[in-house]
Amino acid sequence: MNKEYVILVNDRDEQIGLMEKIEAHQKGLLHRAFSVFIFNKNKELMLQQRAVNKYHSPGLWTNTCCSHQREGESSIKAGMRRLEEEMGFTTDLEDKVSFIYKAPFDNGLTEHELDHVLIGNYNGSPSINKNEVESWKWMPIESVKEDIVKSPEIYTEWFKIIFNKFYDYINVTNEGYSK
Secondary structure (H helix, E strand, C coil), X not given: CCCCEEEEECCCCCEEXXXXXXXXXXXXXXEEEEEEEEECCCCEEEXXXXXXXXXXXXXXXXXXXXXXXCCCCCHHHHHHHHHHHHHCCCCCEEEEEEEEEEEECCCCCEEEEEEEEEEEECCCCCCCCCXXXXXXXXXXXXXHHHHHHHCHHHECHHXXXXXXXXXXHHHHHHHCCCC
């Protein structure tokens, strides 16, 4: 099995090194990542439920997909690659905003990411990769907001952080979608 590496960055998103993904998560080192949010013509967000075999946050609901850029790969190219790998489709993406967050997990791993939020539009049904994704659904953004308050334990930590931090931004961006 090939080792996966993440791009270590400083707080200005400048590359300062590469490290094996699991080691970066064990040490809680800041690295580059992305989170994809896909909306349909009904202004609903496509959520995925992470596969139950994932090494952290298994079975939890989250944004459409997320992962890490490879060395020399733009956030957009990485997002499109991972969207195809996890959800079985591609669409145009826009790199809307980025921010730094840190979220420790019960298993000793820590996500410490400079996360690029990518937004796109799609109106079909995905063809999910069952090794990565347990299930999926469309949900109105207001319903997501209410459900996170009601049942926070069923959502990934990074999704709750992104959603709460950028709700107004995501909602405004989504309001402009009319395809």
